[in-house]
Amino acid sequence: xxxxxxxxxxxxxxxxxxxxxxxxxxxxxxxxxxxxxxxxxxxxxxxxxxxxxxxxxxxxxxxxxxxxxxxxxxxxxxxxxxxxxxxxxxxxxxxxxxxxxxxxxxxxxxxxxxxxxxxxxxxxxxxxxxxxxxxxxxxxxxxxxxxxxxxxxxxxxxxxxxxxxxxxxxxxxxxxxxxxxxxxxxxxxxxxxxxxxxxxxxxxxxxxxxxxxxxxxxxxxxxxxxxxxxxxxxxxxxxxxxxxxxxxxxxxx
Numbered sequence: 611x612x613x614x615x616x617x618x619x620x621x622x623x624x625x626x627x628x629x630x631x632x633x634x635x636x637x638x639x640x641x642x643x644x645x646x647x648x649x650x651x652x653x654x655x656x657x658x659x660x661x662x663x664x665x666x667x668x669x670x671x672x673x674x675x676x677x678x679x680x681x682x683x684x685x686x687x688x689x690x691x692x693x694x695x696x697x698x699x700x701x702x703x704x705x706x707x708x709x710x711x712x713x714x715x716x717x718x719x720x721x722x723x724x725x726x727x728x729x730x731x732x733x734x735x736x737x738x739x740x741x742x743x744x745x746x747x748x749x750x751x752x753x754x755x756x757x758x759x760x761x762x763x764x765x766x767x768x769x770x771x772x773x774x775x776x777x778x779x780x781x782x783x784x785x786x787x788x789x790x791x792x793x794x795x796x797x798x799x800x801x802x803x804x805x806x807x808x809x810x811x812x813x814x815x816x817x818x819x820x821x822x823x824x825x826x827x828x829x830x831x832x833x834x835x836x837x838x839x840x841x842x843x844x845x846x847x848x849x850x851x852x853x854x855x856x857x858x859x860x861x862x863x
Contacts (some may be wrong), residue, residue, distance in 0.1 A: 617678050618678065618681050618807065619681075620641065620681060620682065620685065622678065622681075622684075623677075623678035623681040623682050623846075623854060624646060624678075624809075626674055626678040626800070627650040627654065627675065627677055627678050627679065627682070630654075630675055631650065632661075633796040634646060634649055634650055634653070636741050639651060642689065642692050643685070644685045644686070644689035644692050645689045645693065646689070646690060647682040647683075647685035647686040647688070647689050648685075648686040648687075648688075648689030648692075648693065648705030649677040649678050649689070650678075650679060650682055650686070651682055651683060651742040652686070652751030654671060654675060654676075655672055655679075656668075656680045657669075657862065658671055659780050665817060688735065691731055692735055692737065692843075694731065694741065695728060695732055695735065695742070695827070696741075696743065697736055697764045698712060698728050699726070699728070699742040699743045700743040701715075701744070702728075702771065703743050703745035703750070704746060705746075708721060709722070709724050709725045711859070712724045715800045736766055738757075739757055740754060740757055740758060740761070740852070744784075744788070745819075746788065746817060746820065747815070747820050748781060748782065748785055748820045748824050749781075749791070750823070751781040751785045751788070752777055752780075752781030752782075753777060753779075753781075754784060755776075755777040755779075755780035755781035755783075755784055755849055756773075756774075756777040756781075758777075758780065758787075758849035758850075758852040759773050759776050759777050759780065759845055759846075759848065759849040759852075760773070760852050761849075762845070762848035762849050762851065762852050763845065763848065765789070768842075768845055770775070770840055772838075772841050772845055774792075774848060775834075775838075775842045776796075776843075776845035776846045776850075777832050778827045778831070779806075779827060779828065779842060779846050779847045780825075780849045780850065781827070781841075781847075782806075782809065782813075782824035782825075782827040782828050783797050783800060783801075783809055783828075783846070783850075784797075784813070785816055785820060785821075785824050786800075786809035786810075786811075786813045786816065787809075787812055788812065788816070789812040789813070789814075789815035789816045790811050790812030790815070792812070794850050794851070794853060794854025794856060795852055795853070795854075795856065797850045797854075798847060798850055798851075798856075801843050801846055801847060801850075804832050804839065804845050805828075805832050806828045806831075808834070809824070809828065813825060826863065
């Protein structure tokens with residue numbers, strides 16, 4: 611068994627378990643490969659636990675599938691921790707939820723314990739802030755936009771003024787995108803219109819206070835000189851590419 615397992619790579623294991631569970635890659639998504647491992651290992655364990663007499667008895671598990679799941683166990687543990695970070699972050703950005711509330715749900719000693727665990731996991735797993743859920747407010751989306759613009763300009767730093775303006779505009783667009791279920795391609799198209807009319811539907815569904823603030827940001831940007839708007843839009847587009855990279859680098863409105 612040792613020699614067979616030693617030859618089995620993670621890619622082999624993913625291929626073998628995808629053959630058993632064809633729907634798994636779509637369920638896991640591409641943002642966190644460890645999530646695939648967690649789902650695959652859990653599903654195979656569930657199949658092994660089923661009684662043959664159950665109505666939905668699973669197909670027999672092969673030795674190769676067992677080997678594949680064993681290869682992925684360590685990644686599965688990481689996937690569970692990654693899921694914990696995402697769920698905790700999503701919980702914390704809900705209105706009125708505190709770390710003490712999360713601690714009560716988790717059975718932790720207090721809010722500080724839950725917060726420290728979250729911070730440690732984020733650091734150890736290397737999860738970027740841009741991968742975490744954002745609160746439904748304009749400041750939260752602007753903070754996310756600022757990180758995206760900064761990431762896009764690492765090699766060629768932009769003017770602090772232009773970068774700040776781009777973060778404001780992109781934050782307003784990301785808030786609209788949150789409520790309109792759009793992609794980066796849609797946001798790129800919105801920037802082609804000086805009035806950003808494409809963001810209207812999403813902002814109409816956003817909380818009123820946040821929507822009004824976002825409309826104000828976009829309206830103010832529309833009054834800037836054309837050259838300045840162009841410079842800001844270039845940074846906004848670069849930030850959008852960080853948020854949702856285009857399939858084709860030439861994909862521009």
